[in-house]
Amino acid sequence: MSAPALTVGIKKKLGAFALDVVFEGAAGVTVLFGPSGAGKSATLAAIAGVLAPDGGRITLGDDVLYDRAGRIVLKPEARRIGWVFQDARLFPHLSVEGNLRYGLARARGRPAPIAFDAVVGVLGLAALLRRRPRDLSGGEAQRVSIGRALLSQPRLLLMDEPLSALDAARKGEILAFIEQVRDAFALPIVYVTHSLTETVRLADRLVVMEAGRVVGEGTLSEVLARADLPLLAERTDAVAVVEGAVTDPDPVRDLTLVRAGEGVWLCPPLNKPVGAPVRLVVLARDVILAVTEPQGLSARNVLPGRIEHMTPRRDGSVLARLDVGGRLILSALTPDAVQALALRPGLPVWAVVKSVAIEGTGRSGFSPLFDG
């Protein structure tokens, strides 16, 4: 990859709150993850141009959107950044089609690689075009709003907790649509959320924010495996993501074989062709450690690995980070087990994970087992 899609380095005082964020956004989805009040939405507003930072620099591709030193401040309407809000914010006096074409009409004279029909197809809007916004359900309205932003031919799409106003069933539905948008239109997306489910499902790159600062940044699997980020490590649903590829769909045993680094994982059927990239979601509390190779277990995954790091947690448990065939996973342990097995960093161990505890995500199929 050449220059990063997006670079942000800004400071802003907002009363007693100080925003001081530095991060990069990559192609694909960059998730800004953090609790409410971490400054995620303020950061989005600064990228969009409606919040003026006190200093710093924001670039998108080769273009400078904001530069305090160079006195460059691009107006929001000139930034070509699509913005999807928590509420759909459709224009009530226009039909669905009128809403969709609003941004498209204003992109005239510029290359328009995102076609009306393609957006209508991907987001399933054909049956809604003649309706009025007031006649749409929450999920439908949010789909229209995503389509409207896409059709303004943006160079970057900002999504500010787009699922937060929807019920659980709609969340899953819109999440699938957002994945399709990500895959269909080569558009970098910055996605703000405080949901770990959405993060694990969508993120290619993860930026963790807390109290106005970036506390962790990197690829999704890299950042999730950092046991030193309390925001992630202290959660009872602390989770690691293992990136791999399907090596054998193996329909006989109703399991799918996935190779991830040197490790070979057995997980529930994914209905993917051989070679398809998949993302295995492994909860720390589902990973058992053994110091000798266990025999006669029902668990289908017994992978050799090594303890890299151990962090005590506030609830008394210990979070261990393991290297399993070149991939990082987490295991939640009781202090008693740590003592009994003399677990310590550097120790070779076997990680035991039941196949049914593994979730395969990537480009489809996901049940939200944790948070919401």
Place this chain on the structure above:
Amino acid sequence: MDLALSPDDWLAVRTSLIVAARAVIFALPLAVGAALLLSRGRFPGRIAIDALVHAPMVLSPVVVGFLLLLVFGVEGPLGGPLLRWFGVRLVFTSAGASLAAGVGAFPLMVRSVRLALDAADPKLELAARSLGAGALDRLVSITLPLAWPGVLSAVVVGFAACLGEFGAVITFAANIPGQTQTLPLAIYADLQAPGGEAAALKLAGVSFVIAIAGLLIAELLARRTRRWSGR
């Protein structure tokens, strides 16, 4: 009693409609502008403009008419140049009646537009902005359409207020049949004449009919707009 309107009565009706229509046509763009300024503008002195706009509502119409005489009289700071450079005289003319009526109705019109603007969600303008719409574009494509019901009601309320304006019109434009003698002025003139009660009653009835018709038209328009604006 003879219910038919005399030619003089018809003249008063015609004068009223012309004076009010002209007043509304000129006042509406100004009222929308003032409402935008007051609803969306953030600048020092906004309160002063707010007070100035609302002054005709709290002042006695006779005072308004008198102030207009001072400003727009042939020797006044605005009336003088108007006459000398454009040959326009407002005092004691039909146009002057419109000015007096329009100034009286102005605060009501601004209020009506402003309420609609305040109710229009500025978040929608932000959404439009992120879709590439500049300031004027947003005003025309989002803000004004959202405030459209308020603009319509400003027209109706303004028209009704202009039809009913008495003090400012008679002070500034006098009571000239066919020129400045609107319905209320004609009623006043009838009441001044001995035995004019019957004529006055007829004109009062006409005023009533026009007012009710205006309200009905306003309600019909409001319903259509609500459907059109999707709310």
